[in-house]
Structures are given as structure tokens and as C-alpha cells.
Amino acid sequence: MRYLGALLLTNLKASVALRGAFWARAVFMALNNVIMLVLWLLFFRHYGDVRGWRAVDTVTIYAVAASAFGIAVVLGHGVNDLARRIHEGGLDAFLTQPKDVLLQCVASKSEASGWGDLFSGVVLFAVAGFLAPATLPICLVTAVSGAAIFLSWNVMFHSLAFWLGDTTSVSRQAWHFLILFSLYPSTIFGGWLKLLLFTALPAGFIGYLPVDLLHRFSWGTLLAVLGAAAAYVALAALVFRLGLRRYQSGSRFA
Amino acid sequence: MKQIAIAALAARHALHARGEALARAVFYLAILLILSRLWHALGAPSSYVWYVALTEWVVLAMPLLSLDIEDDIRRGDIAYRIARPVSYLWTKVAEGFGSGLVRLFLIGGAGGAAAWILTGTPPPRGVLLSLPLATLSFFLLVLWQAAIGLMAFWIGDTQPLFWIWQKLFFFLGGLLFPLEVYPEWLQRAAQFTPFAPLLHGWARLAFAPDPAVAARTALLLLGWGVALVAFLSWLYRRALAVLDVNGG
8 A cells, every 4th residue: 555655646746747737637627527517507407307317416426427537547547558558568567566567557647637527526526515524425435436447447448458459449438438328317228228337337336326325325325336346346457367367578678 | 732632641541440430430329329318318309319410420520630730749740741842730631631521421321320220210301401511510620620739839738728629619519419408698609609600500400401591500610711711820820930939
């Protein structure tokens, strides 16, 4: 944990070093989220609700998703280079270190715009009325578990590079898919599509279930959210470990 | 004109980049699926799905020209590219337009078929009327992207600027929802921006084919197009002056 903390601090210092770029990315990303949310608020002002899904639910889903996404890219933006590193033999530098390879690679970069996401997420939690002592721990749990699922999902797709070659563009697409499906009212999905969102495409565990948990707390839902995050983290670690056995060095130190 | 040959070459390249077109088409289909579920849940007529099929079509075919130009400026490649006997700026615009046209064609077929399947209705008559305007609008989007890319001469990282431009364009252009969903004052305000004619101006023809609306939108797009070309030319001259002073 101490190693991880030091790594994160170094990344943070690196991204804050370019002060202008850091603030521009963070502030404009927060503004970006605000514009999209205003769009949805106007939609709900016109239509009222979508099968019982109201404006406050969308504010909540944006709060959870923005916080989760912010944490994921601030702490683990290195995951976006994983497929390329695997394909080009770029894991060598990490393999020589006495620490976990996946952890080092994922935490090797930080994205400044994530702070804008994180900030807008916190503000939206407050707007939705959840920054109260009773619900604050749930906000934290949903944001952290969402971040874990975002990262695990990305690790799994990038790890396919061990078998398929450079899967960067497919992984980016999968990442966009997960964000896309996490932000829409859950009430519009039913049948096989809903099943998909709680299995192969875990958007249901990032957006819908956390919203439900914040509005109607139950231990069962909390366990489902935490269990899903733990399962996806374990699955991602397993896929990466299996793939690592096939890894071929880029001979960078030869 | 050299630019036509450059656009044709970029189009040929784009025809071979099937993976990229496929990725964009899959994302397009996912958006159509979600938004068709949304409009279905609200009991809206099928023309709403066709509206979104049109707006998303143009947006998802858009080349990432701003990033491309920013890369050239950051890496310093621009220094030797401007030495060629053809304008760097209009070469980039021609490349963006040529490759984008091919993507419009490729993903348009997929989107049209998906919208038909999802709604169970053939394209409304207004869709045919909107196609030439969509192409004109697409050309303007390429110009916008070039302008954002050139800003890299002054601000280095154009991504934040691109995010805001993109979201204003989505919002005031009516990408996800037609402008009729907004309060009246905002609908009126949006008409004074360059964004409304870029998407809503012609995509609303999906609701009702109206040649007068089509003609008015075409005039607006042409007017904004002339303004954008003038602005881009001015911006490029200023950028070259910066390059002369600071080097590549």
C-alpha cells in the first residue's frame, strides 16, 4: 500500500507540474459534465419522467459515474497503455521491479481531467442530497466500486493483447461502451438487454444498482455492488496473470 | 484543384481502414439501440429515432482532425509540411473531408438499416431531403475541427477546447434530443448560434419534409461556411506568423 501511495503521489506531482494544462483539463472536464447534465435536466423538464426514472435519478447516476470514472483515470490511467505495452514487449521495465506488474502498469499514469470528473461527481452527490453523514459512506462505496469495475473491465480488454496482438482500439471502444450504457435511465432497458448490463457489460453495477442503493439502502444491494466489484477485479487479475505466461520480452535490456 | 486529388486519396485510404469504420458503426448501432429504447419508453413516434439516426450519423463519421493537426504542431512536423507547394491547412481539410465522406457512406448504410429494424418503419420522406444538407454540414464540421486544431499554436493542448466545443455543439445542435424538447427561449437562442443549423436545422426534416425549411437551412449553412472559411484563413495566417517567430 505504501508503494502504491508513493507511485500515485509521483504521478500526481507529474500531472500538476504542468499547472496550466492541469487546470484547463480539470475545469473543462467538469464543465463538460455540467453541459451534458443540463441537457438531461431539460429533457426531464419536458417529459417529467421515463417510466418512473426522474431527473434526480439521472443527477445521481452522473454523480456515481463521474466520481467512479474520475477515480479510475486519476489513479489508473496507465491501463490505457497496457495493450500496446504487451504487444510491443513494454512490460519488461515492470517485470524487473519487485512489485506487482499489473499494479505498477495501471498506476503508472494519471489523467488530470479525472479531477474535473471527481469534482463534478462530489458536487452532484451534494445536489442530489447524498452528501449527508448517513449516506456519505455509500457515496464512497459506490464511487470506489465503480472505479474498480471501470479499471477491471479495461484491464480485461487490454489483456487480450497477450493472445490477439494490439487490442488498444477495441479496448477503447469497450471502455466507451461501458460509459455509454452506464449513464442512461435503467428503466428503458428490459429483458435480455438488462441481463447483459449485469453480466457481460457491467454498466448496471456502475450506475443503476448504486442509484438504487442510494435511494433505498439494503444490505443485499450493497453486497451485490461490492461482490460485483470484487468479482470483476479478481477476473481481471486472473486474465492478466494467464496472459502474462504468454508474454514475450521486447528485449529492451538486451 | 490539388485538394480534390488529396481528398480522393484520403477517401481511398479510408476505404481500406475497415476496422475503424466498423468500430464507429458498432458504437453508432449501440447509441441507436439505447435512444430507440428511450423514445419507445416515452411512446414517441418513430421519426424521433430517425432524427437521432441522422444526427449521430454525421457526428460519428467526423474525422478527429483537431488531434491530427495538434500532433503535427506538437511534434514539429508542421515545419516541413508547410514547405510543400500546397497549403497545409487546406490539405488537412481535404483529407478530413475525403476520409469522412467514405465513413459517412459506410456507417450510413448500417445506421439506416438499424433504424429501419428498430422502428419497423422505412425512412421518412424528409430524410432524403436532408441528405445533401447533412453533407454540407459535415464539411462545416471539418472546418470547425481544423480551427480547433490550429489553436494548438497558442494553447498547446486543444483537447479541453474540443470537449467544450463538442458539448456545445451536441447541446445547441440537438444531437440527442430535438431542440423542440428545450424551453422556447433556449430554442430561439440556439438559432443564433452556428450549432443549430449544423444538426437540428436539417435533421428536423425527418419529422416533416419542408422544402422552405431545407432552403433556409442551406442558406444558413452556406453563410456560416463562408464565415468559417474566412476565419480559418485568418487564423492560419496568424499561426504561420507565430511559426515564423518561434520556429517549428
